[in-house]
Amino acid sequence: MADYTTDNIKSQMRKGLLEYCTLLCLSKGEAYTSEILTILQQADLLVVEGTLYPLLSRMKTNGLLEYRWQESPTGPPRKYYKITATGEEVLKELNKEWGAITASVNKMCG
Amino acid sequence: MADYTTDNIKSQMRKGLLEYCTLLCLSKGEAYTSEILTILQQADLLVVEGTLYPLLSRMKTNGLLEYRWQESPTGPPRKYYKITATGEEVLKELNKEWGAITASVNKMCG
DNA sequence: TTTAGTACTTGGTATTGCAAGGTACTGAAA
DNA sequence: TTTCAGTACCTTGCAATACCAAGTACTAAA
Numbered sequence: 001m002a003d004y005t006t007d008n009i010k011s012q013m014r015k016g017l018l019e020y021c022t023l024l025c026l027s028k029g030e031a032y033t034s035e036i037l038t039i040l041q042q043a044d045l046l047v048v049e050g051t052l053y054p055l056l057s058r059m060k061t062n063g064l065l066e067y068r069w070q071e072s073p074t075g076p077p078r079k080y081y082k083i084t085a086t087g088e089e090v091l092k093e094l095n096k097e098w099g100a101i102t103a104s105v106n107k108m109c110g
Numbered sequence: 111m112a113d114y115t116t117d118n119i120k121s122q123m124r125k126g127l128l129e130y131c132t133l134l135c136l137s138k139g140e141a142y143t144s145e146i147l148t149i150l151q152q153a154d155l156l157v158v159e160g161t162l163y164p165l166l167s168r169m170k171t172n173g174l175l176e177y178r179w180q181e182s183p184t185g186p187p188r189k190y191y192k193i194t195a196t197g198e199e200v201l202k203e204l205n206k207e208w209g210a211i212t213a214s215v216n217k218m219c220g
Numbered sequence: 221t222t223t224a225g226t227a228c229t230t231g232g233t234a235t236t237g238c239a240a241g242g243t244a245c246t247g248a249a250a
Numbered sequence: 251t252t253t254c255a256g257t258a259c260c261t262t263g264c265a266a267t268a269c270c271a272a273g274t275a276c277t278a279a280a
Contacts, residue, residue: 005172006200009129010207012236015268016126017215019119024218034227043214050269053229058267062115075226076276090116095219097120102212104153105127108134109205122267125237144258160238163260185257186245 014045018055020098021045023064023083023091032070032078056081064090124155128165130208131155133193133201136175142188166191174200 018040025031025039033052040047056079059065064087067079083091128150135141135149143162150157169175174197177189193201 005174006203008235009200009204011268012126012128013130013204013207013211014126016122016124017211018122018268020123021215021218024215032227043218044210045214048269049228050230050271051267053227054267057229064115072226072277074277076228076274078227090119093116094119094123097123098215100154101123101127104155105131105134105208108131108153118266121237128237142258158238159259160240160261161236164236167260182246182257184246186243186259188258 011046018045018047018051019059020094022052022055022059023087023094026065026081026083027088027091030080030082032080034078036081059087063087121156128155128157128161129169130204132162132165132169133174133197133204136191136193137198137201140190140192142180142190146191169197173197 021040021043022036025036031039033049033056036056037047037049037052040052056065060067060081063084065081066084067081069077070080072078131150131153132146135146141149143159143166146166147157147159147162150162166175170177170191173194175191176194177191179187180190182188
């Protein structure tokens with residue numbers, strides 16, 4: 001099993017949750033991209049660098065996130081992202097939406 | 111609320127589940143496109159014709175679905191889609207995946 | 221000064237969703 | 251007969267997105 005088709009559908013299922021999970025992650029406190037990446041990957045979100053950077057930029061542009069630069073002792077400075085008040089409100093909406101979605105899917109299963 | 115950004119993220123969350131829910135729908139018996147469309151829309155999947163036709167074709171090409179033509183008393187003939195044995199196996203995988211995803215998300219919430 | 225490690229950014233390509241328009245069949249109205 | 255409305259299928263063109271790969275830039279150690 002786990003052929004190309006199955007993997008493709010699976011990854012699509014997870015892709016759609018990327019923004020939501022990123023907001024969830026940052027609602028617990030600020031973090032920079034590599035940390036976010038690791039957290040999302042540990043939740044099996046299968047996300048990679050080239051996806052996450054543009055995604056964070058979009059969310060910043062849309063006012064859900066903000067960032068500050070912070071020097072790093074071991075390399076170039078880091079962008080620490082933080083959720084905004086708007087982001088918090090959107091997250092509340094998305095939490096409701098997630099509940100509705102699981103209800104929808106479970107209804108289709110039953 | 112419910113501004114452009116929120117709606118966009120919401121729709122992405124649901125989009126990723128289209129193939130899965132289509133398989134779920136057809137695992138209950140065959141149906142033609144308009145019926146599938148109605149069922150998915152009743153589950154709030156926000157799908158439209160121009161999305162569903164190519165999607166069903168892709169799934170047929172990938173061996174998940176098959177169809178037969180059937181005359182209609184009230185118009186042109188209909189394509190009745192049915193899940194294949196391969197589709198059933200993929201669906202089992204996706205059911206497991208859905209369980210894993212909800213677990214992942216809920217872990218991130220907690 | 222070169223190399224390795226960390227971190228951010230940016231093309232190019234492929235996939236996908238959707239709006240809009242097109243084809244074709246049936247039956248009823250003009 | 252012709253025209254129209256309803257049903258059903260399909261395609262085209264545009265925009266958004268994900269990902270791979272490469273590029274830039276900073277630090278520290280060899």
